[in-house]
């Protein structure tokens with residue numbers, strides 16, 4: 001299998017969406033292929049960064065009358 005095809009597997013592997021058999025296959029390839037290992041590391045960094053980014057942001061629940069207040073303000077302009 002070529003590296004190009006592996007790349008699609010890498011993100012699936014990262015999300016643990018590959019079957020056990022294919023995960024093993026990817027692991028084996030990663031230990032043998034530097035290019036894909038680098039690709040995988042950067043994918044991993046990205047996903048950890050995204051998790052950190054979205055994990056720390058608290059999206060407050062909008063107050064129930066938010067919409068009414070919003071339109072009140074709009075109407076005042």
Ligand SMILES: [Zn+2]
Pocket residue numbers: 002003006029033034035036037
């Ligand atoms: Zn490779």
